[in-house]
Amino acid sequence: MAQGIKRLGMPIAALFGLALVGLVGTSWFLNRDALQRAVEAQIRAVTGLELVVNGPIDVSVFPGSYVSFHNVGLKGADTIGPALQVDVLTANLRLLPLLLRRFEIADVMMLRPHIHVVRDGAGESNWTPFVETIAKAMTPGAENQVSFSEIRIQDGELNYQDGTNNISEQLGDIDLSLAWPSISRSFAATGQFDWRGERVDGSISASDFVALLSGDRSGLKARLASAPLKVAFDGTVANRTSLMMEGVATMDSPSLRNALRWMGQAPPGGGGGFGRFALKARANVVGGSVALTNVNVELDGNVAEGVMTYANNGRQTLQATLAAGNLDFTPYISTFRLLASGQRDWNRQLFDLSSLSSTDLDMRLSAAKVTVGPSKLGRTAFGANLRGGALALSVGEAQMYGGIAKGSFAIARSDAVADVRAQFQFTDVDLQACASELFGINKLSGRGNLNVSLTASGSSPFGLASSLDGTATLNGHDGAIAGFNVEQLLKRLEKRPLSGGGNFRSGSTPYDNLSISVKFADGVATADDIHVESPTAKITLTGTASVPSREYDLKGVASLTSASAGGNGFDLPFVIQGPWDDPLIFPDPESLIRRSPASAPLLDAVKDRKTRDAVRSVIERFTGGAARPAVAPDAAAGAPGGAPAASAENAKSN
Numbered sequence: 001m002a003q004g005i006k007r008l009g010m011p012i013a014a015l016f017g018l019a020l021v022g023l024v025g026t027s028w029f030l031n032r033d034a035l036q037r038a039v040e041a042q043i044r045a046v047t048g049l050e051l052v053v054n055g056p057i058d059v060s061v062f063p064g065s066y067v068s069f070h071n072v073g074l075k076g077a078d079t080i081g082p083a084l085q086v087d088v089l090t091a092n093l094r095l096l097p098l099l100l101r102r103f104e105i106a107d108v109m110m111l112r113p114h115i116h117v118v119r120d121g122a123g124e125s126n127w128t129p130f131v132e133t134i135a136k137a138m139t140p141g142a143e144n145q146v147s148f149s150e151i152r153i154q155d156g157e158l159n160y161q162d163g164t165n166n167i168s169e170q171l172g173d174i175d176l177s178l179a180w181p182s183i184s185r186s187f188a189a190t191g192q193f194d195w196r197g198e199r200v201d202g203s204i205s206a207s208d209f210v211a212l213l214s215g216d217r218s219g220l221k222a223r224l225a226s227a228p229l230k231v232a233f234d235g236t237v238a239n240r241t242s243l244m245m246e247g248v249a250t251m252d253s254p255s256l257r258n259a260l261r262w263m264g265q266a267p268p269g270g271g272g273g274f275g276r277f278a279l280k281a282r283a284n285v286v287g288g289s290v291a292l293t294n295v296n297v298e299l300d301g302n303v304a305e306g307v308m309t310y311a312n313n314g315r316q317t318l319q320a321t322l323a324a325g326n327l328d329f330t331p332y333i334s335t336f337r338l339l340a341s342g343q344r345d346w347n348r349q350l351f352d353l354s355s356l357s358s359t360d361l362d363m364r365l366s367a368a369k370v371t372v373g374p375s376k377l378g379r380t381a382f383g384a385n386l387r388g389g390a391l392a393l394s395v396g397e398a399q400m401y402g403g404i405a406k407g408s409f410a411i412a413r414s415d416a417v418a419d420v421r422a423q424f425q426f427t428d429v430d431l432q433a434c435a436s437e438l439f440g441i442n443k444l445s446g447r448g449n450l451n452v453s454l455t456a457s458g459s460s461p462f463g464l465a466s467s468l469d470g471t472a473t474l475n476g477h478d479g480a481i482a483g484f485n486v487e488q489l490l491k492r493l494e495k496r497p498l499s500g501g502g503n504f505r506s507g508s509t510p511y512d513n514l515s516i517s518v519k520f521a522d523g524v525a526t527a528d529d530i531h532v533e534s535p536t537a538k539i540t541l542t543g544t545a546s547v548p549s550r551e552y553d554l555k556g557v558a559s560l561t562s563a564s565a566g567g568n569g570f571d572l573p574f575v576i577q578g579p580w581d582d583p584l585i586f587p588d589p590e591s592l593i594r595r596s597p598a599s600a601p602l603l604d605a606v607k608d609r610k611t612r613d614a615v616r617s618v619i620e621r622f623t624g625g626a627a628r629p630a631v632a633p634d635a636a637a638g639a640p641g642g643a644p645a646a647s648a649e650n651a652k653s654n
Helices: 002-029 032-047 095-099 126-139 208-213 256-262 431-439 461-466 485-495 589-595 601-606 611-623 632-653
Strands: 050-053 059-060 067-076 086-094 105-119 152-164 167-179 187-195 197-204 218-225 230-239 243-253 277-286 290-299 302-312 316-328 359-372 375-387 390-400 403-414 419-430 445-457 469-482 508-521 524-533 537-546 551-560 571-579 582-586
Touching: 032 050, 032 067, 032 086, 032 105, 032 126, 032 537, 050 445, 086 390, 126 208, 152 187, 197 208, 208 218, 243 256, 277 375, 290 316, 302 589, 390 419, 403 445, 419 431, 431 469, 445 601, 485 551, 537 611, 582 601
Parallel strands: 105 152, 316 359
Antiparallel strands: 050 067, 059 067, 067 086, 086 105, 152 167, 167 187, 187 197, 197 218, 218 230, 230 243, 243 277, 277 290, 290 302, 302 316, 359 375, 375 390, 390 403, 403 419, 419 445, 445 469, 469 508, 508 524, 524 537, 537 551, 551 571, 571 582
8 A cells, every 4th residue: 555655646746747847937938017917907807996906016927927017097988087006906816727727717816905985976987897897797697707706905094075065075094905806796885984083894795796886785784893883784685776775774882973973973062971882773764864663762761662764865854653651861961950069050061052053953852751960750742853053842741750741842943042942831840840851840639730831042050040031830739838837937926026036936837728829030930819718717929029139128018817816817918038949038027016015105295396305304314314304303203114014914914
């Protein structure tokens, strides 16, 4: 057996030696000019581009069989500038045809190519001849069959210009492999490139490359993965008159805000929300419009299902109808603060309204539960419409503050100024939660109905508060006003008017019915009709409240509705002044003096000049503050004795 192997090995070695001698001889006697022309002809036949060589040419047969062209340009027959410039273009040759003096390219490698793609208004580009030619060459029965099946790009650069849509993009450090095997109609491309400062890993495959190039229907799988965003598509594509795609699309991003910024889109104003994002849907693309069905979308932990439509025909438009279980809008309003850090002054930071003019939006959204900051809403249905820089929000019905809320909110942009209009109706709501969250008032409890119609214009929350106009009405029942107990206070002052009211700012005043009507004009709220009624007391109020300074200036009358021992009811005028969250409440002192049996005649007396002079003379005699004429000893003794006695008696009566 060993001798047989030895005998067999000798012919094989001789054959390899003969092939080696043939390769060396071929390299000596090869017509290099013919080889160069053959390679150029094949490249022109495959790509449809003319090869313009401006540098030296390297030809090697052994040990490697290739032709390298330096400083090469490829351009279309009808174009002036080259569509592709390559520092070094190397065509690797097939070995067996080379031994038979036939020059066939196995594959092509481009080192540092500079690719220029220019698209005109008709949708054609300077690369159209390449696409048409390779489609014809790969068609079964074509005269010029494809002579090589792979192109490798290393350290490339691509510049894309679309003057019609004003688009200019650049891809750098491209490492790419394009393959279309001769035994299959499929096509695949894999590689990496840099775009806008991020490294992108991508792959694309087509089940029918000829159909894809011709614009006919073909299966398509594509994937792009980068740090800001991952995108994948699995379906079909056609491009006869316009681009048409149908299949399953997925998107994933750790930060939608960063992904939008990376793609050149203006992210929403503020710095809150728009973080973790994921989408999976059935996509149907026609031209610049994308219709998504069976949508499952997740944003900042909020998950919703429905349908969406996106169009970019000169202006971006997004339409959506979505349904969700639980929605939390807190991240999107976390950076918007009506009040400054001190919680007593309105925030004066200017609005960022730039995001209102970048996209048109038409959304319908429903949810079983909604959270907006401290507010908890039940089943809610609302819509959002953004068009031409004007945003309109409408709430069809929301379970809010234990009742039902509906209304609308609109904001329009005028340069840096926001024009705001709000109309809301709250039915049978918890007044404590409603007044606290909407107006910052923590003194009111109960249930009731609230109607609000307001307009304002400003560049900050303080500007809106200073220009507030409109009306507000509140009808409440079965609640209380914290800060003082009117009934106990009135009963105590009814018996002893000058005894002091004690602590006016403690306790609470329960009520059966509450009615408030307020008009707003230039940030000042005027109350002409405020009534608070309970079985034992009644309060009426009038006055103003400054919205910019958040202060009260009100006057009112508190009355006991039933009189003791058959007498008349007790009325007490009082004043409310100071900040909304901690106002001062104090009674009218003149009314208390009038209620005192001993002090009221004195108050009336001092209003008459003669009586006032007599009283002053008596006081001076008591205090020794002025000279007085001599009087009889009896009178002098009687006067001091009687006055203190009377004064003591009056003090007891008080």
